[in-house]
Amino acid sequence: MYYRDEAAIERIASGVIDRTLPRSEWTHAGHFAAALWLCRHRRDLTEASAIRRLICRYNEATGTANTDTGGYHHTITLASMRGAADHLASHPENAPLHVVHSTLMASRFGDPNWLFAYWSRECLFSVPARQDWIEPDIAPLPF
Known part of the structure; x- marks a missing residue:
């Protein structure tokens, strides 16, 4: 299990929101912990423009430049x-987020390379894909 309890998941998300999460904790698991918490508790921050603003501000606060090649x-x-969001919806509404997170990390999403089943490396790491939404070029997303 990546996080012991609900408070640990909330600490990750809150740290991104208030820009206090140490950069070392903004890991693959940390990204999904924040995503799950936001999907359950702050849907207003999951809209495309809101999540872009949130993460860009967090990156800037932690010394990560948002450029065509990074951030x-x-x-x-x-x-x-x-x-x-799809994974969260597959669980009961009251399922503890740390349990949902553990099942998510045990799924295909736990592999940082899960996106390559849908996008080629060239497409995914292109400047247009970094700046805007680009549809998968290998297979459609299943959700």
Whole structure:
């Protein structure tokens, strides 16, 4: 299990929102912890423009530049948010988020390379995919 309880998941999301989460905790698991918490508690921050603003501001606060080659990546973010929302919807409404997160990380989403089943490396890491949503070029997303 990545996080022991609901408070640990909330701490990750709150740290991104208020820009206090240490950069070392903004891991693959941390991204999905924040995504799940936002999907359940702050749907207003899951809209494309809101999540872009949130993550860009967090990146800037932690010394990560948002450029054509680093920092915020719109296609990866939106695909991950959609995957997190779909996974969350497959659980009861009152399922503890740390349990939902553990099952998510045990699924295909736990592999940081899960996106390559849908996008080629060239497409996913292109400047247009970093800046805007680009549809998958290998297979449609299943959710």
